[in-house]
Each structure stands twice: as C-alpha cells, then as structure tokens.
Amino acid sequence: MHIVVCIKQVPDSAQIRVHPVTNTIMRQGVPTIINPYDLFALEEALRLRDTYGGEVTVLTMGPPMAEDALRKALGYGADRAVLLTDRYFAGSDTLATSYALSQAIAKVGETFGTPDIVFTGKQTIDGDTAQVGPGIAKRLDLMQLTYVAKIPSIDLAAGEIKVERRCEGGTQMLQSRLPCLITMLEGTNEVRRGSLEDALYAARSQVLRWSAADAGIDDLTRCGLRGSPTVVKRVFAPTARAEKAALIDAAERNLRDLADELIAAILTRGPALEQELAFNSGE
Amino acid sequence: MSSANREAPRPASGRAGTKKELPDHFKDYRHVWVFIELERGQVHPVSFELLGEGRKLADKLGVELAGIVLGPPGETTQSAVAEAFAYGADLVYNVEAPLLADYRNEPFTKAMTDLVNAHKPEILLLGATTLGRDLAGSVATTLKTGLTADCTELDVDTDGSLAATRPTFGGSLLCTIYTLNYRPQMATVRPRVMAMPRRMDKPVGRVIRHQLSVAEDDIVTKILGFLPDSQSGKANLAYADVVVAGGLGLGAAENLQLVKDLARAIGAEHGCSRPLVQKGWLSADRQIGQTGKTIRPKLYIAAGISGAIQHRVGVEGADLIVAINTDPNAPIFDFAHLGIITDAIRFLPALTEAFTRRLSPHSRDKLAS
Known part of the structure; x- marks a missing residue:
C-alpha cells in the first residue's frame, strides 16, 4: 500500500524567546525539529508499511530549509520525500495550507500511486490548530479519522x-x-531510532522539490495570503496584571515561618478558602 | 443598532487595512450561533460557557443568539434544547435523527453545513474538544471560510467583525485574528477558558427543526463500539476548585512527589506545565496550559513554573494564583496574586507541613465552633 505522511518543520518551542522590547519572536539560532506529534504519525505509517508492504512518502510544505525535516524522516525509514515550496505559499492559513497539501497529495498519487492512507499528527506545536488534517480529508474526500490511538486491522482487499x-x-x-x-x-507508539541503513539512504536520497506548478496548482488565488480567509491583525504580548504580585522575600528566613506567612496571606485574600481546604483535606 | 455599527467601519492597520467590502452574497449572514455539544446524553459544559460568550457578542451586534442542537430523537436532545434557552439562547436550531446518536464526522458535518447554508449565521462558535475540533475543521473547509482555533478572547470590532484572540508561536505571544471576507466567522474555544454563565429558569422559546438529509446507508464510517474511560485515577483538573502544579523548577521527576504531597494535604488536584509532559514526568492529562487543560480553580499554587504565555492562558481564570519561584523576574509574577521567591524543592515540604498543622482536626473543630 501507499501511505503519505504530512509533516511540518517547527521551531523547537522550548527555545523560543520573545524580544522584551519589541515583542517579536527571536528566531535567530532557534533550532528546528519535526513537529513532535508528526513522529507518531510517521512511526505508525512505517509500521503499517512493514506489516502490509508498500511505500511511505513524506510530504511537507515550507521554506527550502524544511528539507532538513524531510531528510530526518528519510532517516527514520520513509521511502520518498517531497518538499512543496514556493513563495506563493507564504502566509498560508490552515485553509490555504490544506488546499496546497491536498493538491500535492493528488499529484503524489498520480505520480507514485494513489495513497491508501494519509497521515498527519494530531496538531502542530507552533500553530496548535488541529485543522489541517480535517481540511485535507474534506478536500480529497477521504474518510476523516482524527485522534486515532490504534489501528487494529486493515483489509486491503x-x-x-x-x-x-x-x-x-x-x-x-x-x-x-x-x-x-x-x-x-501522541504517545500511541514508540518512535523508532532510524537504522544505519536508513541513515545512509537518507544521505544519498534526493528530496523532490516541487513548486506550486509542479504540484499541479493552477489557481494561485487559493494559496498563501490571498487564499487565506483569516488575517492576523495584531500580535502582542499580554500585559501584566495592573496590580503586581505581592511578593514575599524568602531570603534568610525560617521555612516554617515563611510557610505560615504564605498561608496567612492566602487566607486573607480568600477567607472562604479555609473552609474549602479544611473540608477537602478530610480523609 | 448593529447596522449603525456596521456603517462606520474604522480604518484598520496592517493587512486588515486592505479589507474590501464583504461580498454581496455574505451580506445577509446574521446572528451568532453556538454548537451545543451533546454526547451520550450529556451537554458538554463548554457549550454553556460559549452561550455566555455568544450572548455578549450577540448583544454587541444587536442580533440573536442561537443554539445548535444535533442529537437522536427523544428526551435527551429535547432537554439539551431546553438547557440552551436556560443558558441564554434566543432560539434553537434542532436536527433530530437516530444516526446523530453518537458523534461521527460525516452526518454531523452534513447537518451543520446544511443549517449554515439555510440560515446564514455570521458567527459560529464550537468547543475545542475532540468532537468540536473534528467537526469545526470539516465544516470550515466545506464552507471555505476561516476558523480560528482555541481562542482565549472573543470580541466584536467597531465594524462588526469578530476579533478572535489566541496564543501563537507555541504560546509565546497572543494574536488577534479576523475572518474578513468570508462567512460565517468560525472560532473554537477550549473548555473553562470562558466563565460559566448563570443558569436562568426560562421557558423553551422558538425552536426551528430541520431534517437530516443523509441516511445511515450514506454514512461510510460505522461505530462498532464504545469503551468508556475508567474514572478512577483520572485527573479532573479542568473543574477542580484547588490545583497545585509543578514546573521545570522542580529539577527532577522525583520532586513531583512534593507537589502531590501538598495536593493531597489540601485536597487539590495536581498538574504540571508543558515541559514536564514533554519530558515524560507526568501524563498529558495532567498538563495545564493552552495545549493542556484550562483551569479556573479558587486557588492555584504554581511551584517552579516560570509562567510562559501558553501556561498563563490556561490558569488566568483562577481566583487566586500563588507562585513559588526562585527567579523574581519570572513572568509568572506578572499574573500571580501572591508570590514567594524561594526554591520550591525546599519550600514545598514546609508548606505542606504548615497546611496540615493549620487544617488539623483540632483547628477544624475550632473553625466549626
């Protein structure tokens, strides 16, 4: 069978910093990773291939540097990688992204055989929308199966x-x-470590690089900014509460006194809490 | 009054300033809709939270608030209809059919898109549950309109557009998103992000009933069975009144025990910030924040949590937030009410001990007298 896995290259969110003055994301030097949720999709696809035979094609849409993510996926054991990259895709929201990806999947199908299953991760860690998967299903008229924990059986015939x-x-x-x-x-399978053989395969494999035209997309008005019904109007950092936290400085204080002081402060602000906590703590 | 708002669009900045006039075929889209999520006889509380929020939007726009109730024929569906009115709906659109008894994407998407195309709402809100997200993605793609996921704030702009605010860049900043030239403007909101509105005793009002236009034979996906989760040991973080959580400041997985000890002493649920789940220290159902659970407890104690935005949006609804952190510049002190600058690993046992002393049976007797 033929399985297509859609993955996304994302910044490692643990390392994202926001510029304290300009409130912009400091991207420089932030390492990129395959969206962690996508690894469970990739692993499941590889397992199905190992059981039922066939091929796994990984697909991503992104800037040229997203090739790194695809090469990593080849290193896990994927058979083929397609990078959908074109300046026309810049600024895509989830609707435009699902359009471009579904066109590319159709083209992958024409070229390498119609996919039996398209996998995505549950969501990405940078967008967190969980919308692109359902969007692709609807556009390609695929049965939509979200939040799948296990695939007990497939009857290909x-x-x-x-x-x-x-x-x-x-x-x-x-x-x-x-x-x-x-x-x-996520957490539904154990993501494999790629074998040495797969690493060598990844190193010498060609990542296919497709433009919008290569993917058979002729209606560019449905791509990128122009094809996105949503518009980000404002990006901002939340403002601090007007009233700053009342801080208790613990330097050189006895822990016991400190704990009593904190509890007193809690109960001063929330007198009803004492009853609540006393009630709750009853064994 | 809504038309007055709409006749005076304010020039907006940035890309939003490029707004063209709404295409003619969208101009008669009006009213605010809330999808009432009914599963196995229960309305998910997020639907009532959304009715509360939808009420405010509808009042600002001067339009009606409708609940959308899809379910099997019978009493549970009709009681969901009645509850929609009790939580503020002006009217309810109701589709009853046996194949809406359990959620499946195909019939629900069909029912929802048919209703939208027939009655043309300007705003459609759904809970960001597994069901709501599965449905919202399909409906938005079918209707080719914009969908903003996991909103933390909803408002109506001066020109009547929905301004949907959500965390972005992995929860490090917030952004406000508009769906300018398409209708309906769709958004999902996670459970507990919005406050629960007060339930009113109101009679059932106008109910507009629709037929489902698909039959079981048209539906490919069949439900073979359902396995309910065992309730024992399950975290009920979202609706807990007292929550204690730990973050990276705990240093090591075994120090989570200090958080659990305190939680146990004061009858709280325990949870953690996202990095701990990513490290595998605690299971995902204990994660508090934008991608985990949103909580609104009476008391929240955060130990060794720095307070990234994605965590903040998950706890801001708490009545009292207490932060324990060694770093006086940690962002958590920007939204905590009480802070103590100390090492959580050393301080937590002392706090547990002090609470236990304070809440001992002896002091409870004093309290009762």
Whole structure:
C-alpha cells in the first residue's frame, strides 16, 4: 500500500524567546525539529508499511530549509520525500495550507500511486490548530479519522480499516473505508531510532522539490495570503496584571515561618478558602 | 443598532487595512450561533460557557443568539434544547435523527453545513474538544471560510467583525485574528477558558427543526463500539476548585512527589506545565496550559513554573494564583496574586507541613465552633 505522511518543520518551542522590547519572536539560532506529534504519525505509517508492504512518502510544505525535516524522516525509514515550496505559499492559513497539501497529495498519487492512507499528527506545536488534517480529508474526500490511538486491522482487499479513536470520555471503535485520513494521537507508539541503513539512504536520497506548478496548482488565488480567509491583525504580548504580585522575600528566613506567612496571606485574600481546604483535606 | 455599527467601519492597520467590502452574497449572514455539544446524553459544559460568550457578542451586534442542537430523537436532545434557552439562547436550531446518536464526522458535518447554508449565521462558535475540533475543521473547509482555533478572547470590532484572540508561536505571544471576507466567522474555544454563565429558569422559546438529509446507508464510517474511560485515577483538573502544579523548577521527576504531597494535604488536584509532559514526568492529562487543560480553580499554587504565555492562558481564570519561584523576574509574577521567591524543592515540604498543622482536626473543630 501507499501511505503519505504530512509533516511540518517547527521551531523547537522550548527555545523560543520573545524580544522584551519589541515583542517579536527571536528566531535567530532557534533550532528546528519535526513537529513532535508528526513522529507518531510517521512511526505508525512505517509500521503499517512493514506489516502490509508498500511505500511511505513524506510530504511537507515550507521554506527550502524544511528539507532538513524531510531528510530526518528519510532517516527514520520513509521511502520518498517531497518538499512543496514556493513563495506563493507564504502566509498560508490552515485553509490555504490544506488546499496546497491536498493538491500535492493528488499529484503524489498520480505520480507514485494513489495513497491508501494519509497521515498527519494530531496538531502542530507552533500553530496548535488541529485543522489541517480535517481540511485535507474534506478536500480529497477521504474518510476523516482524527485522534486515532490504534489501528487494529486493515483489509486491503476489501478496502476496510478499523481504528480506535479517542473521544471525550472514552474510545470509539470505528470501521471505515480506505482511502482515509488519520490524525495520530501522541504517545500511541514508540518512535523508532532510524537504522544505519536508513541513515545512509537518507544521505544519498534526493528530496523532490516541487513548486506550486509542479504540484499541479493552477489557481494561485487559493494559496498563501490571498487564499487565506483569516488575517492576523495584531500580535502582542499580554500585559501584566495592573496590580503586581505581592511578593514575599524568602531570603534568610525560617521555612516554617515563611510557610505560615504564605498561608496567612492566602487566607486573607480568600477567607472562604479555609473552609474549602479544611473540608477537602478530610480523609 | 448593529447596522449603525456596521456603517462606520474604522480604518484598520496592517493587512486588515486592505479589507474590501464583504461580498454581496455574505451580506445577509446574521446572528451568532453556538454548537451545543451533546454526547451520550450529556451537554458538554463548554457549550454553556460559549452561550455566555455568544450572548455578549450577540448583544454587541444587536442580533440573536442561537443554539445548535444535533442529537437522536427523544428526551435527551429535547432537554439539551431546553438547557440552551436556560443558558441564554434566543432560539434553537434542532436536527433530530437516530444516526446523530453518537458523534461521527460525516452526518454531523452534513447537518451543520446544511443549517449554515439555510440560515446564514455570521458567527459560529464550537468547543475545542475532540468532537468540536473534528467537526469545526470539516465544516470550515466545506464552507471555505476561516476558523480560528482555541481562542482565549472573543470580541466584536467597531465594524462588526469578530476579533478572535489566541496564543501563537507555541504560546509565546497572543494574536488577534479576523475572518474578513468570508462567512460565517468560525472560532473554537477550549473548555473553562470562558466563565460559566448563570443558569436562568426560562421557558423553551422558538425552536426551528430541520431534517437530516443523509441516511445511515450514506454514512461510510460505522461505530462498532464504545469503551468508556475508567474514572478512577483520572485527573479532573479542568473543574477542580484547588490545583497545585509543578514546573521545570522542580529539577527532577522525583520532586513531583512534593507537589502531590501538598495536593493531597489540601485536597487539590495536581498538574504540571508543558515541559514536564514533554519530558515524560507526568501524563498529558495532567498538563495545564493552552495545549493542556484550562483551569479556573479558587486557588492555584504554581511551584517552579516560570509562567510562559501558553501556561498563563490556561490558569488566568483562577481566583487566586500563588507562585513559588526562585527567579523574581519570572513572568509568572506578572499574573500571580501572591508570590514567594524561594526554591520550591525546599519550600514545598514546609508548606505542606504548615497546611496540615493549620487544617488539623483540632483547628477544624475550632473553625466549626
């Protein structure tokens, strides 16, 4: 079977700093990683390939440097990598992104065989929207299976798939049809370490670099800023509370006194809390 | 009164200043809709929180607030309809069909997009739950309109546009997003981000019923079964009244025990900031912040948490925030009410001990007398 995995290169969020004066993101020197949620999707795709045979194509849309993420994915064992990169994609929101990716997936299908499954991560750590996966499913008319925790079985001949899907308060057992789009839940598998063989393969592989035209996109008004219904009007840092926190300086103080002082301060501000806490602490 | 607002658009800055006039076919889109999430007989509380927020938007715009109730025929669906009125809806759009008994993307997307196309709302709000996100993504793509996820603030601009504010760049800044030339303007909001409005005893008002235009045979995905989560040991952070959480300042995974000890002593739920989940110190259902749980407790104690924006937006609704941190410049002191500049690892045991002393049966007796 043929599986397409959509991944995104994101800044390592633990290292993002905001400029204290200008309130802009200081991107310089921030390392990039494959969106961590996408690794679970990639791992699941590789496992399915190892079980059922076939190929895994990884796809990303991004600037030329996103090739690094694809090369890493090849190092985990993906068979083929496609980088969708074009200045027309700059400023895409989730609707424009799902349009470009769905066109590219269709082109991947024409070129290398129609995919049976398209995977994405649950969401990205920089945008956190969880909207691109459903967007791709809708545009390509794929069955939409989000928050999938497990794929107990696939019947390729019948074109059927069974999945366990996390929902509020429990897990749904679903039976659906291929082709489908799966957004994979985090922590549901153990991401492999790539083998030496895969590392060598990654090093000598060609990452396919597609422009909008290469991906068969002729309507550029649906891409990038022009194709995005949402507009970011303002980016800002939240203002501090007008009233600063009342600070207790602990330097050279006895911990016991300090704890009593803090509790007194808590109960002064919230007198009703004493009853609440006393009630709660009852064994 | 809304038209008065709309006739006086304010020139906006930046890209928003390039706004063209709304295309004619969107001009009759009016009113604010809230999707009422009904699953296994229960309305998710986020739907009521959204009705509270939707009420404010509708009043500012001078339009009506509608609840959208999709469910199986019968009592649970009708009680969800009644609850929508009790929490502020002016009217309810209701689709009842047996295949809306359990959530599936296909029939729900169909029901929702049909309703939107028939009745043309200008704003559509959904809870950012697994169900709400699954549905919102499909509906927005089908309607080819804008969708802003996980908003922390919703407002109406002077020209009547929805101004949806959410954290961005992994939660390091906030941004305000508009859907300028498309309708409806869609947004999702996470549970507990908005305050729960007061429930009023109100009679059931205008209900507009619709037929579902698909049959079971048209639906590809079948539900084979449902396995409820076991409730024991499950965190109920979002709705807890007292919460204690730890961050990277704890230094090592085993020091989380200090947080759990304090939580136990005062009957609190315990949680943590995002980096701890990423390090695997605690499971994801204990994560507090934009990508974890949003909490609104009466008391929140944050130990060794620096207070990045993505954490801040998850705790700002707390009545009283107490921060323990060694760094006096940590951003958490910008939104905490009480702060203590000390090492959480050393201080937490003392605090647990002091609380236990204060809340001992003896002092409880004193309290009762």
